[in-house]
Amino acid sequence: MNDANRAPSQAVRKDLTTRQIWAMPIVLTVLSSVALVIGLLADGLADVVAYVGLGIPVVVAGWHVIRAMRGARAR
Amino acid sequence: MTASSVKTWHWIHKWTSLVCTVFALLLCITGLPLIFIHEIDHALGNTTDPPELTADETAEVARLGGRARIDDMIDDARRRKPGHFVKFLSHDDDEKDRYYVTLGEAPDAVKSSAVYAYDGRTGKMLSEYPLDEGVMSVIFRLHIDLFAGLPGMLFLGAMGVVLVASIVSGAVLYAPYMRKLVFGSIRTRRASRLLWLDVHNLIGIVTLGWFTIVSVTGVINTLSRPIFERWQATHLAEMLAPYRAEATPSVDAPDAVGGDRPVGEGAPQRALESALAHVPDSELSFMAFPGNPFAGPRQYVAFLRGDTPLREKLLTPVLLDAQDGRVLDTRELPTYVLALLVSQPLHFGDYGGTPLKVVWLVLDLMSIVVLGSGLYLWLRKRNVSAEAWRSPLAPTEASVATVGEGS
Numbered sequence: 001m002n003d004a005n006r007a008p009s010q011a012v013r014k015d016l017t018t019r020q021i022w023a024m025p026i027v028l029t030v031l032s033s034v035a036l037v038i039g040l041l042a043d044g045l046a047d048v049v050a051y052v053g054l055g056i057p058v059v060v061a062g063w064h065v066i067r068a069m070r071g072a073r074a075r
Numbered sequence: 076m077t078a079s080s081v082k083t084w085h086w087i088h089k090w091t092s093l094v095c096t097v098f099a100l101l102l103c104i105t106g107l108p109l110i111f112i113h114e115i116d117h118a119l120g121n122t123t124d125p126p127e128l129t130a131d132e133t134a135e136v137a138r139l140g141g142r143a144r145i146d147d148m149i150d151d152a153r154r155r156k157p158g159h160f161v162k163f164l165s166h167d168d169d170e171k172d173r174y175y176v177t178l179g180e181a182p183d184a185v186k187s188s189a190v191y192a193y194d195g196r197t198g199k200m201l202s203e204y205p206l207d208e209g210v211m212s213v214i215f216r217l218h219i220d221l222f223a224g225l226p227g228m229l230f231l232g233a234m235g236v237v238l239v240a241s242i243v244s245g246a247v248l249y250a251p252y253m254r255k256l257v258f259g260s261i262r263t264r265r266a267s268r269l270l271w272l273d274v275h276n277l278i279g280i281v282t283l284g285w286f287t288i289v290s291v292t293g294v295i296n297t298l299s300r301p302i303f304e305r306w307q308a309t310h311l312a313e314m315l316a317p318y319r320a321e322a323t324p325s326v327d328a329p330d331a332v333g334g335d336r337p338v339g340e341g342a343p344q345r346a347l348e349s350a351l352a353h354v355p356d357s358e359l360s361f362m363a364f365p366g367n368p369f370a371g372p373r374q375y376v377a378f379l380r381g382d383t384p385l386r387e388k389l390l391t392p393v394l395l396d397a398q399d400g401r402v403l404d405t406r407e408l409p410t411y412v413l414a415l416l417v418s419q420p421l422h423f424g425d426y427g428g429t430p431l432k433v434v435w436l437v438l439d440l441m442s443i444v445v446l447g448s449g450l451y452l453w454l455r456k457r458n459v460s461a462e463a464w465r466s467p468l469a470p471t472e473a474s475v476a477t478v479g480e481g482s
Contacts, residue, residue: 011255011256011257011260011262012255012256012257013255015254015255016253016254016255016256016257018250021249021250021253021254021258022250023258024258024259025246025249025258025280025281025283028280028281028283028284029280029283029284030284031284032284032285033284033285033288036284036285036288036421037421039426039427039431040384040385040388040417040420040421040426041384041385042383042384042385043384046384047426047427047428047430047431048430050426050427050431051427051430051431051433051434054285054431054434054438055434055437057281057282057284057285058281058434058437058438058441060259060281061259061277061278061281061282061441063259064259064260064261064277065261065274065277067259068261068263068273069263071263072263072264
């Protein structure tokens with residue numbers, strides 16, 4: 001294994017548990033799906049819930065992509 | 076998950092993706108401008124805002140009860156297209172002061188010949204919506220039916236079903252691929268294939284909820300025509316059944332109610348008023364005119380929406396006599412029509428203002444990245460087996476047997 005080739009805390013030696021793999025995906029999927037439906041049920045605050053809830057997965061993905069790009073440039 | 080089931084899911088993901096990716100890309104790309112179709116229409120001058128009224132006009136509007144008579148709009152539209160028939164009168168749900176009159180060469184024509192917008196306060200015509208022209212119309216048709224009518228819609232619906240299968244199989248494969256990678260890992264220092272695999276997995280999994288819902292609701296939307304045809308053949312036909320006998324003459328002379336000489340002066344206005352009085356806390360969504368498949372031969376059907384955000388989407392049809400405007404019948408829409416009505420906003424993303432549309436745009440762009448990276452990964456390694464695919468992901472235990480153990 002060539003650890004020098006990896007950004008910190010990315011690849012792990014030991015297999016991750018099912019819970020570790022699925023925790024974030026499930027949280028984000030439930031969050032965005034619930035937000036989407038709540039926005040439909042009411043106006044005002046519910047619309048804010050909708051776009052914030054749907055926006056969080058976008059921000060999470062964006063943060064990881066930016067971090068990876070910075071890491072690639074740093075080394 | 077066993078190695079062989081991983082292999083099966085891999086096969087499903089590959090083939091469902093290959094079948095639908097080109098069309099999914101087309102839908103995602105044409106969908107981008109459609110998210111902002113109202114804004115683009117407005118910028119292009121296809122729609123205009125009702126103007127500010129002068130003090131005199133405001134007083135006049137107040138004197139007449141604050142609302143223009145729909146009869147005036149309908150008469151105006153008929154004068155502009157002599158010999159054509161009014162198909163629908165519709166009421167904008169975002170711009171409450173705007174009504175549209177849609178005409179066709181026949182009352183039951185699928186194709187519309189003109190759409191005029193009217194000011195709901197003064198009854199004056201605001202603008203004519205250009206039909207079948209301009210780049211937005213091309214984008215719209217590409218997104219809806221590939222210029223092929225109902226077969227095109229159903230074909231895109233079938234592609235949508237395959238896309239959902241591709242999304243589901245992709246989500247199942249997420250676990251075996253991420254067995255040794257922390258959430259959000261992107262391996263930038265290794266083969267570009269691995270970088271794009273990680274991007275594909277990350278963006279794919281965070282857009283899972285949205286992309287699934289937009290795909291499923293899109294599929295439901297492609298069924299709109301069969302769904303409404305079923306409602307017309309069952310619920311509407313039942314409501315009309317008691318009036319069938321007296322309706323026969325109008326088949327010979329549809330002009331008597333749908334054309335230039337409506338039976339009974341002010342009939343549409345009276346009909347609308349009795350419908351609104353019949354269903355409390357409602358407003359007009361659209362009204363189908365006699366001879367249209369959504370109405371009867373001598374009856375209007377007014378589709379009313381409620382006044383809460385949810386009930387705004389769920390319409391109530393009211394059958395009205397075109398002669399004297401009285402309410403004949405009203406029945407709740409069946410579940411399959413309600414499913415379609417709820418699917419529309421969930422697909423369009425038009426229920427939460429501009430911020431939601433922006434989020435919709437970003438998620439659409441992210442889905443394009445998922446589709447594009449998937450295509451790239453297939454092109455790069457299409458001759459490589461599933462085992463070889465995963466082997467660099469678990470360098471210490473490259474054997475297939477350990478992949479997915481315990482899941």
